[in-house]
Amino acid sequence: MSNDTGLTPSPAPAAPPALPDTARPRLGPHLRLRFDRSRGKHVLLGPESVIVLNGTGADVVGLCDGSRTVAAIVDELRGRYERPVDHEVRDFLARMAARRHVILEETM
Amino acid sequence: MDRPFGLLAELTYRCPLACAYCSNPLELAAYDDELSTADWQRVFTEAAEMGVLQCHLSGGEPLLRRDLVDLVRTAAELGMYTNLVTSAIGFSRPRAEALRAAGLDHVQVSVQADEPGTSDRIAGIPSFERKLKAAAVVKDLGWPLTVNVVLHRQNIDRIAEIVALVEELDADRVELANTQYYGWAMRNRAALLPSRDQLARAEEVVRDARDRLGGRMEIVHVLPDYYSEYPKPCMGGWASRQLTVAPNGDALPCPAAQTLPLPRASVREDSLATIWDEAPMFTAFRGTGWMQDPCRTCERRELDFGGCRCQAFLLTGDATRTDPVCHLSPDHGLVTGPVEEANAGSRPVDELLVARPHRG
Numbered sequence A: 001m002s003n004d005t006g007l008t009p010s011p012a013p014a015a016p017p018a019l020p021d022t023a024r025p026r027l028g029p030h031l032r033l034r035f036d037r038s039r040g041k042h043v044l045l046g047p048e049s050v051i052v053l054n055g056t057g058a059d060v061v062g063l064c065d066g067s068r069t070v071a072a073i074v075d076e077l078r079g080r081y082e083r084p085v086d087h088e089v090r091d092f093l094a095r096m097a098a099r100r101h102v103i104l105e106e107t108m
Numbered sequence B: 001m002d003r004p005f006g007l008l009a010e011l012t013y014r015c016p017l018a019c020a021y022c023s024n025p026l027e028l029a030a031y032d033d034e035l036s037t038a039d040w041q042r043v044f045t046e047a048a049e050m051g052v053l054q055c056h057l058s059g060g061e062p063l064l065r066r067d068l069v070d071l072v073r074t075a076a077e078l079g080m081y082t083n084l085v086t087s088a089i090g091f092s093r094p095r096a097e098a099l100r101a102a103g104l105d106h107v108q109v110s111v112q113a114d115e116p117g118t119s120d121r122i123a124g125i126p127s128f129e130r131k132l133k134a135a136a137v138v139k140d141l142g143w144p145l146t147v148n149v150v151l152h153r154q155n156i157d158r159i160a161e162i163v164a165l166v167e168e169l170d171a172d173r174v175e176l177a178n179t180q181y182y183g184w185a186m187r188n189r190a191a192l193l194p195s196r197d198q199l200a201r202a203e204e205v206v207r208d209a210r211d212r213l214g215g216r217m218e219i220v221h222v223l224p225d226y227y228s229e230y231p232k233p234c235m236g237g238w239a240s241r242q243l244t245v246a247p248n249g250d251a252l253p254c255p256a257a258q259t260l261p262l263p264r265a266s267v268r269e270d271s272l273a274t275i276w277d278e279a280p281m282f283t284a285f286r287g288t289g290w291m292q293d294p295c296r297t298c299e300r301r302e303l304d305f306g307g308c309r310c311q312a313f314l315l316t317g318d319a320t321r322t323d324p325v326c327h328l329s330p331d332h333g334l335v336t337g338p339v340e341e342a343n344a345g346s347r348p349v350d351e352l353l354v355a356r357p358h359r360g
Helices: A055-063 A070-081 A086-098 B037-050 B068-077 B093-102 B116-123 B128-140 B156-168 B183-187 B196-213 B272-278 B309-316 B333-342
Strands: A024-027 A032-036 A041-045 A050-052 A102-105 B006-012 B054-059 B081-086 B106-110 B145-151 B173-178 B218-222 B242-245
Touching: A024 A070, A024 A086, A032 A055, A041 A055, A055 A070, A055 A086, A070 A086, A086 A102, B006 B037, B006 B068, B037 B068, B037 B272, B054 B068, B068 B081, B068 B093, B093 B128, B106 B128, B116 B128, B128 B145, B145 B156, B156 B173, B156 B196, B173 B196, B196 B218, B242 B272, B309 B333
Parallel strands: B006 B054, B006 B242, B054 B081, B081 B106, B106 B145, B145 B173, B173 B218
Antiparallel strands: A024 A102, A032 A041, A041 A050
């Protein structure tokens, strides 16, 4: 083949889409979440991307199952961490959605 | 030292296609002595132990390896994300099903143009229809599909039609990647380098396509570095994130690095970890200590790492010089010369290409 090494960088993300409370995020169809023992962190693997997640990021992605709403994810993590997480979680989800790492299913 | 995230496993340089923009080395015969199945399986195991998370199976045409299914299975069992980079020639439905069962995560199919005439002329064999069929099999078996189109002077004016084709194929991602000038592409540079007008029209098409398809398809557009002000941050820094293993076992920081005047490193002689940590091929341009001016004192030196070492060597004969793409490079004329030629009004868009030989 080549001149296509499979190593092209990800494009700059577009403007973040709106993030309604009722949207149900799920992982993009071509992505896989796993724990990487050598780095001691969760990683999100895609065809051309490796995203090393911090603890909160891994927890959020772990809850993106297509059934929980954005509001439910925020509630769950607020309970788990016993601190406000609203802004942090929404900001992370918006950035993930802009890169299509997370797909937002609209509640009908 | 950082651990690599990705391994580009160039399983073979044999290929049924003969694209004149191929970045494979000119001396293809030097790579005929290919690693065995057991060699590759050991390389994958060592890579996974080092923290490699992605395994790109590429070439040449990786489907020409009869052990491809076994190699995919090994990489998948090691937990790596496996990506097949293919021309799609040889991607029959039974083969595809076996690869799916072995755990292959993703398929990238190359397409040379939007219609059989140009596509088959560039590929050197009738292949367009087979590619469309293969793309349908990828989707049918539930894989995410990336379509890669290498853009150049002879197909970039068809970019709107190319995007329409990719839409029709229901791809999840498309890479519209302008040719990078290494290997056979360098030999064909004059016939491949697009003009400024061609690039401007293409950018407009891509912008419209992104507006239209934003939510449905990821569009990666790689511009030719010859037209940029600063060089690309090649490989995210020398030997910092990725490594390549060539068909004969040569380990390289990037697929073009076999051209550099550095001692060979081979997985036949050393472990991948030893090579990554100690081989001159990997240590030579790590960090910023090797830099000359203007890179040495440039505030961007940790952003673009002086650009591409292979391009610096290819154009100037000295791998420690600033990538001539950079407008601050004293050798910038080596890039602006060909660019001005590409923009001469008299220059045709269909000059003869020197095809890389078919091997396989």
